[in-house]
Amino acid sequence: MLRSKSLLAVLFLxxxxxxxxxxxxxxxxPQFLAISIFVGFVLFSLxxxxxxxxxxxxAQEFYAAGSGLTGFQNGLAIAGDxxxxxxxxxxxxxxxxxxVDGIVYAVGAAISWPIIMFVLADRVRNLGKYTYxxxxxxxxxxxxxxxxxxxxxxxxxxxxxxxxMLGAGALIQILxxxxxxYAVVLVGxxxxxxxxxxGMLATSWIQIIKxxxxxxxxxxxxxxxxxxxxxxxxxxxxxxxxxxxxxxGILNAGNLIKDPISxxxxxxxxxxxxxxxxxxxxxxxxxxxxxxxxxSVAYASIFIGYFQIVVFLIGLGAISLLFxxxxxxxxxxxxxxGANMTALHLSNLLGGELLLGVVSAVTFATILAVVxxxxxxxxxxxxHDLYASVIANGEGNEKTEVQxxxxxxxxxxxxxxxxGLLFEKQNVAYMATLSLAVAASVNFVLLSLSLFWxxxxxxxxxxxxxxxxxTAIGLVILSKPIWVxxxxxxxxxxxxxxxxxxxxxxxxxxxxxxSVTDRSASAAKERSMxxxxxxxxxxxxxxx
Amino acid sequence: xxxxxxxxxxxxxxxxxxxxxxxLFLAFLCVIAMAPDAASGTLIILTGFVLIIGSCVxxxxxxxxxxxxxxxxxxxxxxxx
Numbered sequence: 001m002l003r004s005k006s007l008l009a010v011l012f013l014x015x016x017x018x019x020x021x022x023x024x025x026x027x028x029x030p031q032f033l034a035i036s037i038f039v040g041f042v043l044f045s046l047x048x049x050x051x052x053x054x055x056x057x058x059a060q061e062f063y064a065a066g067s068g069l070t071g072f073q074n075g076l077a078i079a080g081d082x083x084x085x086x087x088x089x090x091x092x093x094x095x096x097x098x099x100v101d102g103i104v105y106a107v108g109a110a111i112s113w114p115i116i117m118f119v120l121a122d123r124v125r126n127l128g129k130y131t132y133x134x135x136x137x138x139x140x141x142x143x144x145x146x147x148x149x150x151x152x153x154x155x156x157x158x159x160x161x162x163x164x165m166l167g168a169g170a171l172i173q174i175l176x177x178x179x180x181x182y183a184v185v186l187v188g189x190x191x192x193x194x195x196x197x198x199g200m201l202a203t204s205w206i207q208i209i210k211x212x213x214x215x216x217x218x219x220x221x222x223x224x225x226x227x228x229x230x231x232x233x234x235x236x237x238x239x240x241x242x243x244x245x246x247x248x249g250i251l252n253a254g255n256l257i258k259d260p261i262s263x264x265x266x267x268x269x270x271x272x273x274x275x276x277x278x279x280x281x282x283x284x285x286x287x288x289x290x291x292x293x294x295x296s297v298a299y300a301s302i303f304i305g306y307f308q309i310v311v312f313l314i315g316l317g318a319i320s321l322l323f324x325x326x327x328x329x330x331x332x333x334x335x336x337x338g339a340n341m342t343a344l345h346l347s348n349l350l351g352g353e354l355l356l357g358v359v360s361a362v363t364f365a366t367i368l369a370v371v372x373x374x375x376x377x378x379x380x381x382x383x384h385d386l387y388a389s390v391i392a393n394g395e396g397n398e399k400t401e402v403q404x405x406x407x408x409x410x411x412x413x414x415x416x417x418x419x420g421l422l423f424e425k426q427n428v429a430y431m432a433t434l435s436l437a438v439a440a441s442v443n444f445v446l447l448s449l450s451l452f453w454x455x456x457x458x459x460x461x462x463x464x465x466x467x468x469x470x471t472a473i474g475l476v477i478l479s480k481p482i483w484v485x486x487x488x489x490x491x492x493x494x495x496x497x498x499x500x501x502x503x504x505x506x507x508x509x510x511x512x513x514x515s516v517t518d519r520s521a522s523a524a525k526e527r528s529m530x531x532x533x534x535x536x537x538x539x540x541x542x543x544x
Numbered sequence: 545x546x547x548x549x550x551x552x553x554x555x556x557x558x559x560x561x562x563x564x565x566x567x568l569f570l571a572f573l574c575v576i577a578m579a580p581d582a583a584s585g586t587l588i589i590l591t592g593f594v595l596i597i598g599s600c601v602x603x604x605x606x607x608x609x610x611x612x613x614x615x616x617x618x619x620x621x622x623x624x625x
Contacts, residue, residue: 099585100585101576103588106592106596111595111596111599113603114565114602114606115566117603118558119558250585251584252580252585253580253588254576254577254580257576259577262577263570263574263576263577264573264574266573267569267570270569271565271566271569271570294607294610298603298604298607301599301600301604305596306600309593309596452555534551538547538554
């Protein structure tokens with residue numbers, strides 16, 4: 001009954017997409033094609049959700065897809081989680097505007113995977129059950145640790161989600177002529193259905209399919225771009241210098257980051273932020289063992305690295321090709337729709353309406369899939385970390401936990417829609433920075449300390465984590481994007497754009513200091529349990 | 545090799561590789577931020593590509609090594625879900 005109602009609601013909204021298109025009156029072919037491909041993807045993904053729902057009844061199936069994915073499948077799904085619309089549209093736009101400087105973000109998006117592989121993948125898989133919080137709570141006191149990490153986890157997920165919801169709303173508005181509010185409700189409803197009914201299995205397969213079509217779509221666009229330059233990288237660079245209004249300046253670095261503190265802070269967020277993202281860490285529980293977890297990261301790293309290079313080259317090619325064609329700029333000389341439309345304008349230029357339709361639909365599918373992954377991780381915080389482990393104290397029954405998960409998914413969906421509508425007019429670029437900063441400063445630091453340092457105690461984790469979280473949030477509020485741009489003050493109190501260097505340091509210093517000075521009996525017990533935890537993290541079994 | 549030796553050796557390699565990754569990336573960013581004229585645009589792009597490809601290669605090689613190292617300890621039967 002619930003499934004029928006959900007599907008009816010989606011069909012109603014899909015028909016609204018068509019109606020909005022009809023009312024827009026322009027009857028342009030790219031919109032029609034994009035809508036057709038988009039509707040096709042949605043119907044196919046709903047079919048997958050229907051099949052997955054029939055196989056999802058236990059908590060293990062809901063949170064971890066029964067741990068039945070292979071390393072290759074999970075690698076693709078991780079890549080699907082990480083390759084968001086921000087990666088595709090945002091980075092190609094960044095390269096189009098800043099030229100060579102865009103390489104910083106291309107490398108940054110790929111550089112965290114070695115850290116995840118070396119430090120976390122197999123250990124998290126071996127120690128945890130459904131979420132990364134299980135790992136930190138392994139030998140520490142479950143209730144306070146889970147409450148703190150639920151707070152940081154939800155902060156990260158909702159900050160990340162707001163940016164995705166706004167991106168989705170704006171993209172649908174531009175591509176399909178659908179009002180922003182409809183677009184946000186459509187995304188919220190679809191992700192609630194995917195996750196609520198199909199759990200991790202549906203979410204994983206939607207990520208896998210989306211990753212494959214995004215990799216193919218990006219590759220096709222790159223081949224068409226390179227073809228314009230006779231497949232010569234030198235010719236592409238020369239063309240960019242010739243056509244760009246900045247001339248040689250497009251090849252000069254140093255416009256995005258100008259001081260070492262910002263460079264190191266941004267670098268730490270790139271290196272350690274992804275390693276603390278709940279929706280990425282949760283994926284390690286979908287494979288059967290630590291070896292498959294390592295294989296997942298290896299495949300994900302290859303797909304992501306390849307995609308970063310593809311998108312960078314697309315942005316570089318777009319400098320030459322779009323500036324040579326005045327039709328994509330308004331009377332002020334700005335790219336129509338903003339820099340984020342770079343890849344879409346390039347698709348239109350190189351492949352006409354057909355390629356524009358395909359790339360538009362792929363981009364929207366990307367947003368849907370990423371939001372579904374975020375929703376699942378937020379729902380698991382409510383149902384597994386808070387309800388099952390704290391409220392029911394690990395004694396609730398599994399059926400109730402799955403029911404709570406589904407209700408949580410609905411609540412998360414409603415919150416996401418509300419946040420999407422609330423922040424419609426806000427510049428939320430800083431939210432992505434903040435979510436990576438919190439992930440690096442709280443989640444990654446506490447995960448690493450709990451895995452590799454026998455001295456970490458509950459008291460140290462709580463004090464360090466809480467202060468690191470507050471520092472990250474506080475410094476972002478005091479920095480220019482909020483203190484000046486939102487609050488209207490003359491100058492920022494915190495002069496740098498990124499807080500991670502300071503917030504990570506605060507977490508480490510206080511977690512270590514408080515742990516070292518903790519003389520309680522519970523601290524001694526927690527330290528004594530480290531050997532067992534270390535053996536379990538390596539061998540999935542306690543010490544002999 | 546005992547389990548303790550296995551853990552210690554693996555931990556040393558994990559720390560070394562993580563430190564190298566961190567230092568290389570931070571050095572790359574600091575050069576761009578502090579001395580952007582020290583390298584041409586083409587060199588910066590190629591260095592970026594080398595870092596991306598290098599990270600993929602490092603991840604893959606580590607995965608292969610970790611599997612073999614685990615086999616050395618005959619742990620295949622130990623690791624389970």
